């Protein structure tokens with residue numbers, strides 16, 4: 129083609145040259161006449177026109193040189209077929225008018241049908257929601273893109289790469305560590321016959337369950353198993369809401385045994401060392417939240433919890449208390465001084481346990497201080513402390529966080545009581561700087577520590593931190609010298625945290641309480657500490673009057689919609705009081721607690737897990753006592769959100785229970 133144009137160009141030039149020569153001869157013979165001028169003019173005009181036409185033609189030729197069909201002709205179809213590329217043209221009403229030969233090759237013909245009727249997923253392409261979609265049809269997976277100007281769809285066959293990717297993610301390793309809660313305690317004391325029975329309930333069920341699903345399971349210890357599976361199997365377990373946990377708990381209950389499973393499951397990486405580390409941490413988390421649940425984490429993501437529908441039970445053994453006491457004793461002895469810190473807005477339990485620990489440290493003649501001048505004290509505690517300022521000041525050293533930072537050294541032991549997170553601590557800067565931190569707490573573990581404690585004694589089955597501290601007394605070298613006043617404050621802490629020995633109260637709560645009485649705790653004074661003022665009495669009545677039953681599950685809401693600010697301590701007290709109503713299973717009091725801050729106080733009788741509900745909304749707490757604070761929100765907004773979260777939670781619990789029926 130190109131040669132032809134070149135030839136044409138050459139001919140034109142020769143033609144023009146001949147004409148010019150003839151004209152020159154005429155001019156030479158006749159001289160320049162008028163006719164000559166006209167002829168010359170036409171000659172130049174013609175030549176220009178010819179060159180113009182040729183140049184346009186040339187330009188077009190250059191453009192078309194890359195046209196596939198010009199080079200390959202019919203063979204281009206093969207390229208589309210090998211590449212798995214198809215084209216579909218449709219009209220204004222989305223009817224297919226043409227399909228490329230590729231579809232003939234894979235035996236699909238949908239001409240005259242609507243695209244959306246053939247592949248309903250394409251609707252999102254036409255709506256412009258997405259640019260590309262993956263569609264499954266017959267045995268094929270197509271990636272489809274749309275060219276809106278040309279009413280054209282591009283199809284690419286991605287079946288192979290899709291299947292390989294899927295297979296790859298299904299085969300990804302998942303590691304789990306399973307712990308049989310309470311197993312050790314049971315098998316230690318029971319007869320051989322009974323142990324055999326427990327084994328058949330727990331171990332056999334667990335192993336059968338694992339084998340049925342194709343999970344590799346290996347015993348690590350008497351009460352601990354390692355499990356390995358791939359992501360496909362894991363997805364099945366997840367879909368069943370970890371039914372094995374319910375099954376073991378139910379089997380135990382049917383036989384009067386408190387047995388449960390805790391699991392730490394790690395995924396999202398093929399690094400086995402990392403998976404192993406993750407499972408250890410996760411299992412620790414699941415157990416410190418009271419066991420009977422799964423803690424699950426994908427590498428680089430947040431921890432999720434499943435289960436935990438039963439309340440935590442007493443599981444700390446006397447042996448563990450002795451070991452912990454021994455460890456704390458060593459820690460104190462090996463420190464240059466001890467600083468005790470509590471949570472913000474310190475309450476009776478927090479202060480009581482700080483005083484108790486302060487006396488334990490004093491018995492070893494070590495310097496000890498309590499950070500009480502930073503972080504704030506709860507109102508009634510402030511009054512009681514002021515009343516006894518002198519007596520307490522003689523026996524304890526109260527300081528601020530800044531003072532604490534001044535005296536902190538590498539060898540200083542910082543004891544966190546009644547909390548285990550820096551965000552709610554009275555002394556977050558101290559936690560950040562301290563080298564040796566020991567945690568004593570009874571709140572369920574919420575997430576990973578942001579610091580590295582040398583000892584973490586978290587017992588969510590204990591009623592209060594005070595109960596845990598009193599239990600440490602008998603194991604110290606000398607009798608701990610606790611004054612009657614200190615005992616009374618600790619006793620008050622237990623009363624507050626158990627709502628008068630009702631919530632989370634076990635036999636060991638009473639043992640600790642009676643120990644405090646032996647130290648001279650004054651019950652009358654403890655109650656005096658807690659008495660309401662008239663204003664408080666009025667506010668509490670207001671909350672009580674606002675309560676109503678929210679649903680058939682016995683959830684009670686008590687929202688205070690007007691702008692009244694009710695102190696946090698008061699809304700939790702009111703929640704406790706409403707919970708004593710027979711129909712109430714869980715109570716949520718929602719109110720403004722300060723300027724622009726709304727609080728929720730949640731209580732449960734032990735069926736509904738209010739910790740889960742509050743955590744979902746960004747709060748935290750225990751199974752049956754939890755709370756939440758939110759800035760710049762209104763009571764109305766929180767009530768609406770709470771309504772949604774609770775409905776979702778109840779749905780989940782109900783579906784959980786139906787799983788049990790299915791699996792048993």
Ligand SMILES: [Mn+2]
Pocket residue numbers: 477478546570592593625
């Ligand atoms: Mn407490």
